[in-house]
């Protein structure tokens with residue numbers, strides 16, 4: 001036959017049936033999540049290169065490796081990728097070398113190469129982030145080429161044994177010595193020991209170190225400094241530096257998270273990271289436009305985490321949905337063949353809202369990314385920083401919401417796969433353990449919710465005075481004249497229900513704060529006494545943002561009618577799933593009535609049935625390569641049972657019929673009881 005060759009791929013009959021009738025163009029959805037057709041092409045090209053390279057395969061499944069072997073294996077692959085990408089002529093058309101590496105580590109492919117963390121993750125994420133976002137142009141010219149080429153490897157060291165959340169409480173000091181034009185970096189106490197940074201233990205030769213800046217006895221607060229930790233070539237830790245790894249963790253065990261102590265280590269003054277604040281040779285301190293600009297790397301990483309957890313949810317939903325179409329269990333009707341488990345409404349309720357969540361997260365993350373870029377542009381132009389509070393509050397809200405939703409969602413996907421979901425070979429355990437720390441790192445979630453609440457209360461008071469409001473709280477305007485009850489249950493009606501609930505909750509908590517103050521309680525204590533309520537209102541506001549963004553993204557969508565229709569259904573599902581989960585809140589605020597909640601629950605059941613036939617097509621449209629899924633239950637062909645069996649054969653315990661441990665322990669026991 002002349003013309004284009006169509007590759008026929010094997011898949012089990014259940015999946016063939018699911019894929020036979022698809023009502024929408026899958027490629028169009030793939031392009032949405034890649035950020036356009038061109039990016040889809042680039043990603044596929046990159047994955048063809050990396051997945052066909054035997055050097056990027058693991059010699060044995062990492063679960064059977066020791067702690068040291070895992071670290072060595074991931075470091076080997078990370079360095080191989082750097083070298084390969086620097087020289088491979090196939091990569092020149094995507095910018096070649098460093099650009100291609102950055103591209104890959106800023107995509108879902110990062111999870112395919114590294115199974116349990118990457119010792120260079122902090123180098124590519126926060127170390128480069130600090131250089132590009134926090135250094136002056138001259139400093140960037142010095143440091144960026146070295147970091148990009150791998151001449152130096154760095155990390156971001158902020159957290160200490162004694163303090164992670166409370167940055168103002170950090171104890172590491174950077175004291176300026178005008179005589180030598182140097183800073184002296186010192187860890188005065190055991191609790192000042194830097195603790196946790198990824199890649200710090202054995203990998204990094206440099207670090208951005210957050211330390212309290214002292215000049216002539218005055219403390220100017222935490223600032224970033226670049227410090228060399230290890231010698232060039234020998235990699236031995238430098239004089240005055242004590243550095244090592246902190247030991248096994250719940251997940252990400254190949255990241256060599258480390259500890260670090262300084263004993264009066266001297267660095268040149270110009271190693272202070274000086275885009276925003278500066279120290280001049282005579283010891284003059286030049287203030288930044290906002291004291292919080294030195295927290296910028298954290299804000300960038302919070303935006304990145306929103307995307308990162310979304311990729312993890314794509315992986316987990318793809319695995320659980322395909323498995324649900326292949327797995328048959330129990331009976332719907334007595335005597336009939338066992339149905340695919342996806343026929344059970346409760347199973348649909350596990351997977352379909354999580355597929356819808358992928359879209360919801362994606363659209364909200366995209367808006368957040370644009371806000372980030374806008375603020376960054378303004379900072380670089382030297383214009384005003386009006387949008388900084390908005391960016392801070394939204395990045396805290398979405399990082400906290402998505403890391404929680406996705407961690408919980410992955411857990412539901414595992415439960416949805418029954419016993420097999422508990423197996424390492426399903427990959428669900430590792431997807432879970434590498435996602436759950438996102439609830440803690442880059443700002444512990446409760447702490448971030450309280451930052452959001454602070455912004456909400458401030459904005460609420462501003463609204464009461466008729467003051468200016470930031471975009472995400474523009475709906476606070478006119479709140480005093482609004483009735484609480486919504487009358488229409490359309491998507492925009494439900495968004496409005498969330499708005500009214502936030503306002504009602506804020507009104508109540510603001511009143512309680514006021515009452516405590518009037519009773520003579522200091523504001524900080526009143527705040528603490530209301531903090532459970534404050535966290536709750538912050539969560540509802542975050543859900544409002546995501547619902548609102550989903551509806552707005554669809555209103556702007558200009559693609560085909562098939563994709564439009566399926567996305568409308570997914571959006572509706574997300575809205576009703578969220579509202580019915582939050583119905584206690586919406587009922588209490590008076591936004592909804594019990595009858596309206598019943599109507600929504602009925603519609604939820606109808607939507608699950610309507611979307612059920614497209615479930616597999618929807619996850620296929622994420623276009624995740626089998627290497628990205630790395631799962632016996634989620635592979636494209638659905639050949640679940642053969643894969644499970646073959647993976648079990650790889651257990652080292654199966655190398656021999658009777659293991660040595662039997663002769664050492666069991667045989668003597670069994671013999672003595674014969």
Ligand SMILES: CCCCCCCCCCCCCCCCCCCCCC(=O)SCCNC(=O)CCNC(=O)[C@H](O)C(C)(C)COP(=O)(O)OP(=O)(O)OC[C@H]1O[C@@H](n2cnc3c(N)ncnc32)[C@H](O)[C@@H]1OP(=O)(O)O
Nearest residue numbers: 106164165166167292295303304305307308392441442443
């Ligand atoms: C476009 C790009 C996107 C790309 C997209 C492409 C996709 C790319 C995907 C690539 C993969 C992704 C990577 C995944 C892997 C990640 C690995 C990560 C490893 C983990 C690393 C770490 O884990 S690293 C350590 C993190 N450690 C924290 O996270 C400490 C939390 N702790 C605090 O962050 C502060 O301690 C805390 C609480 C604020 C109080 O700070 P504080 O006490 O100084 O401040 P106060 O509370 O007194 O607040 C005073 C006023 O400052 C305001 N404000 C406070 N912060 C502000 C701020 N940042 N910006 C503006 N304003 C701010 C506030 O709103 C108040 O404003 P106002 O007065 O007007 O109300």
Ligand SMILES: Cc1cc2nc3c(=O)[nH]c(=O)nc-3n(C[C@H](O)[C@H](O)[C@H](O)COP(=O)(O)OP(=O)(O)OC[C@H]3O[C@@H](n4cnc5c(N)ncnc54)[C@H](O)[C@@H]3O)c2cc1C
Nearest residue numbers: 156157158159163164165196197198437441442443444446
């Ligand atoms: C896998 C992983 C990787 C990490 N990588 C890095 C890294 O590369 N670089 C780095 O610098 N750090 C890193 N960290 C550290 C991380 O950023 C901190 O653990 C995090 O910011 C939380 O701080 P903490 O551990 O001090 O927790 P704490 O602040 O001690 O939190 C403990 C409890 O106290 C509560 N709490 C604390 N303050 C308040 C408050 N004001 N109001 C109400 N409740 C409060 C919290 O909600 C929480 O329940 C990493 C951590 C992990 C787990």
